[in-house]
Amino acid sequence: MIAVFETRSPIMDNSIAMNESDFPRNTGISSDALGERKISGTVGEIQVQDPRMTCRNVDVFYGNKHAIIDVSLDIGKNEVIAMIGPSGCGKSTFLRCLNRMNDTIEGCRVSGQIQLEDQDIYDPRLDVVPLRVQVGMVFQKPNPFPKSIYENVAYGPRIHGLAGNKTDLDEIVETSLRKAGLWEEVKDRLDQPGTGLSGGQQQRLCIARTIAVSPEVILMDEPCSALDPIATAKVEELIDELREHYTIAIVTHSMQQAARVSQRTAYFHLGNLVEVGETTQIFTNPRHRLTEDYITGRFG
Amino acid sequence: MQPSLLIIVLLALVAMAYHLGRHRSIATVGGIRSVPRLHSLPCYYGAYTAIWCGIPAFLVLGLWLAFEPNIITILVVADLPEELRQLAPERLNLVVNDIKNLAGGNIVTGVASPGVQAAADHFISLENTSAAALSLVVLALGILGMGAAWSRISPGLRARNAVERTVKVLLIVSSTIAVFTTLGIVLSVLFEAIRFFKIIPITDFLFGLDWSPQMSIRADQVGSSGAFGAVPLFAGTLLISLIAMLVAVPIGLMSAIYLSEYANRHFRALAKPLLEILAGIPTVVYGFFAALTVAPFFRGIGESMGLTVSSESALAAGVVMGIMIIPFVSSLSDDVINAVPQSMRDGSYALGATKSETVRRVIIPAALPGIVGGVLLAVSRAIGETMIVVMAAGLSAKLTANPLEAVTTVTVQIVTLLVGDQEFDSPKTLAAFALGLMLFIVTLILNIVALHVVRKYREQYE
Ligand SMILES: Nc1ncnc2c1ncn2[C@@H]1O[C@H](COP(=O)(O)OP(=O)(O)OP(=O)(O)O)[C@@H](O)[C@H]1O
Ligand SMILES: [Mg+2]
Numbered sequence: 001m002i003a004v005f006e007t008r009s010p011i012m013d014n015s016i017a018m019n020e021s022d023f024p025r026n027t028g029i030s031s032d033a034l035g036e037r038k039i040s041g042t043v044g045e046i047q048v049q050d051p052r053m054t055c056r057n058v059d060v061f062y063g064n065k066h067a068i069i070d071v072s073l074d075i076g077k078n079e080v081i082a083m084i085g086p087s088g089c090g091k092s093t094f095l096r097c098l099n100r101m102n103d104t105i106e107g108c109r110v111s112g113q114i115q116l117e118d119q120d121i122y123d124p125r126l127d128v129v130p131l132r133v134q135v136g137m138v139f140q141k142p143n144p145f146p147k148s149i150y151e152n153v154a155y156g157p158r159i160h161g162l163a164g165n166k167t168d169l170d171e172i173v174e175t176s177l178r179k180a181g182l183w184e185e186v187k188d189r190l191d192q193p194g195t196g197l198s199g200g201q202q203q204r205l206c207i208a209r210t211i212a213v214s215p216e217v218i219l220m221d222e223p224c225s226a227l228d229p230i231a232t233a234k235v236e237e238l239i240d241e242l243r244e245h246y247t248i249a250i251v252t253h254s255m256q257q258a259a260r261v262s263q264r265t266a267y268f269h270l271g272n273l274v275e276v277g278e279t280t281q282i283f284t285n286p287r288h289r290l291t292e293d294y295i296t297g298r299f300g
Numbered sequence: 301m302q303p304s305l306l307i308i309v310l311l312a313l314v315a316m317a318y319h320l321g322r323h324r325s326i327a328t329v330g331g332i333r334s335v336p337r338l339h340s341l342p343c344y345y346g347a348y349t350a351i352w353c354g355i356p357a358f359l360v361l362g363l364w365l366a367f368e369p370n371i372i373t374i375l376v377v378a379d380l381p382e383e384l385r386q387l388a389p390e391r392l393n394l395v396v397n398d399i400k401n402l403a404g405g406n407i408v409t410g411v412a413s414p415g416v417q418a419a420a421d422h423f424i425s426l427e428n429t430s431a432a433a434l435s436l437v438v439l440a441l442g443i444l445g446m447g448a449a450w451s452r453i454s455p456g457l458r459a460r461n462a463v464e465r466t467v468k469v470l471l472i473v474s475s476t477i478a479v480f481t482t483l484g485i486v487l488s489v490l491f492e493a494i495r496f497f498k499i500i501p502i503t504d505f506l507f508g509l510d511w512s513p514q515m516s517i518r519a520d521q522v523g524s525s526g527a528f529g530a531v532p533l534f535a536g537t538l539l540i541s542l543i544a545m546l547v548a549v550p551i552g553l554m555s556a557i558y559l560s561e562y563a564n565r566h567f568r569a570l571a572k573p574l575l576e577i578l579a580g581i582p583t584v585v586y587g588f589f590a591a592l593t594v595a596p597f598f599r600g601i602g603e604s605m606g607l608t609v610s611s612e613s614a615l616a617a618g619v620v621m622g623i624m625i626i627p628f629v630s631s632l633s634d635d636v637i638n639a640v641p642q643s644m645r646d647g648s649y650a651l652g653a654t655k656s657e658t659v660r661r662v663i664i665p666a667a668l669p670g671i672v673g674g675v676l677l678a679v680s681r682a683i684g685e686t687m688i689v690v691m692a693a694g695l696s697a698k699l700t701a702n703p704l705e706a707v708t709t710v711t712v713q714i715v716t717l718l719v720g721d722q723e724f725d726s727p728k729t730l731a732a733f734a735l736g737l738m739l740f741i742v743t744l745i746l747n748i749v750a751l752h753v754v755r756k757y758r759e760q761y762e
Contacts, residue, residue, distance in 0.1 A: 146644075
């Protein structure tokens with residue numbers, strides 16, 4: 001039984017049964033009355049039992065460009081949700097909505113509702129500082145500050161006053177680095193610049209920096225795309241361990257990675273959330289034609 | 301042919317050479333379709349021919365024009381009547397001048413003697429011969445060079461490499477000229493300064509607290525024998541530069557931060573050029589602004605508070621100078637702040653840092669080398685600035701740390717030392733060179749220190 005949240009488009013329900021000739025109509029810019037809503041509506045269960053974040057009818061515009069079209073999605077506690085889709089489909093944009101990093105982009109407008117627990121994060125009265133502490137972010141390219149390894153990790157705790165004294169701070173730095181699996185490699189050179197580490201170490205340093213402020217949710221935008229397979233394996237292992245304490249949303253171009261680390265997978269296409277479901281189901285038995293084309297490599 | 305006309309003809313010849321070379325290269329392979337068979341693109345063959353046509357000809361032209369007057373003069377003097385040649389060098393100079401003036405059709409002192417008249421005619425005829433010969437030689441060289449290059453063109457000729465080599469040589473020559481000019485200036489200043497230090501001991505100059513460079517020109521004149529202690533001048537320079545930096549660095553840096561981090565695109569597009577206009581205002585305008593507006597203003601305020609402010613004060617000059625160098629600081633800092641990668645900002649914001657925390661803890665440290673560079677450039681600008689100080693801070697060499705008094709600076713004294721009639725070997729005039737040398741050394745040290753600061757910082761952060 002397919003559970004569908006909010007049926008908006010008539011083509012959605014029969015999308016599983018679509019034949020090959022329907023495909024172009026589904027992706028192309030439409031000329032009929034449905035307009036841009038053509039592939040809106042999502043196949044699969046967008047809700048979860050125990051959501052940490054809930055997004056409803058989220059639209060994002062860059063100036064006139066409609067980058068995210070009516071996306072609704074829950075992100076559950078202690079789950080890793082992978083977001084996949086062809087380049088330019090809006091994965092990063094959607095991810096950046098979740099901690100309001102889009103605020104820093106001129107001309108970017110977000111509408112709809114996004115809640116963290118019960119707090120509307122786009123509430124004008126909300127302060128983004130605590131929000132971004134609760135929802136941390138790791139970027140595609142490792143971006144350690146040009147400071148020492150210690151200072152990189154201590155940055156967040158310092159600006160939020162999380163450590164009362166030097167011993168507390170030392171402890172936060174050590175536990176964060178341990179959680180990020182980097183402690184053994186760097187404990188003897190904490191005072192050396194973070195930019196002097198290898199790419200994989202830098203990325204784990206960025207993860208350590210993010211967990212140093214004890215977030216609830218960690219957003220990762222293609223965290224392994226600049227890393228070699230061994231460093232990637234380490235980061236993936238780390239993501240799996242972090243799941244115990246954190247909710248993780250990860251954008252990735254690697255299906256294998258999505259399959260390895262995530263429990264749920266969401267497939268985006270041209271700004272629409274096309275399908276979401278259990279990772280195993282998405283990869284073994286996709287319901288939507290577009291999803292199937294993408295994961296079988298016929299697309300993008 | 302006149303030199304200017306000759307140059308135009310030569311340029312036309314070079315253009316022609318380019319076309320001929322290009323055409324021939326295409327012709328040798330039999331048409332535009334077979335160009336790939338050429339070693340280089342046709343335009344390189346054109347450039348190759350043009351270089352051979354132009355460079356030797358222009359070199360000869362330049363050398364000829366540089367040495368022609370001297371050679372002609374020597375020839376004319378050698379032909380002068382015996383009694384004129386026996387004259388003392390200074391008198392002979394006068395006569396030569398007369399000859400030149402006569403030849404040029406200018407007014408001559410007194411009535412020209414027949415000997416001088418004859419020499420002038422000789423001079424004119426020599427000049428004409430020289431001009432004709434020059435045209436002949438230069439054009440012949442150009443055509444010869446062109447012909448030689450043209451006939452060498454074949455599909456296998458490595459024209460591109462030859463042109464690249466020529467370009468490289470040209471670049472080397474240009475940079476050498478720049479280096480040697482600097483070296484020449486430094487050396488000439490150094491030698492004049494050494495002459496000065498032979499008269500006034502260097503210790504008196506460096507450590508003397510008294511500056512009054514008036515020297516008696518004639519031996520029987522009463523009055524000052526001159527005191528050349530440079531300390532008050534350097535103190536004055538330091539004081540004014542310090543005030544200027546106190547104004548310029550905070551304002552410049554903060555406006556740069558505002559413009560690059562906070563302001564929206566429209567405001568930035570408006571404000572940046574406006575700020576840069578400040579750098580375009582001539583310093584004289586700043587000078588009278590300082591002298592006529594700012595100085596009286598400070599004086600008024602000072603008096604209302606019961607302070608004595610002299611009508612020309614270090615404060616007025618320093619503040620106005622600070623305003624003048626704001627754009628240096630802000631423009632350069634703005635550039636380096638913009639050069640800090642966006643990923644640094646994203647990383648900081650994503651950790652919940654506010655804008656000002658991000659600026660303070662990430663952006664400024666990452667941009668510091670550039671900011672230090674900008675500030676030091678501004679300092680050397682302040683130290684070298686003259687006009688504002690002449691007009692607003694006065695000329696009296698007083699040793700004081702009180703910004704409300706009149707002070708003077710090194711550059712201002714250099715100007716006053718060299719204004720008016722001077723002997724060029726009196727200590728008063730030579731002192732200017734000594735001051736210039738000191739100024740140069742101070743700026744040099746400043747630059748070295750800056751480099752050091754930047755490098756040290758780099759080690760720490762990258
Ligand atoms: N700052 C911006 N200004 C304008 N348009 C933007 C901006 N950022 C993204 N876009 C547009 O929004 C759409 C979605 O971009 P986004 O970066 O979210 O894609 P993505 O799915 O992350 O792609 P990729 O896999 O290549 O990273 C794209 O069409 C892109 O051109
Ligand atoms: Mg992306």
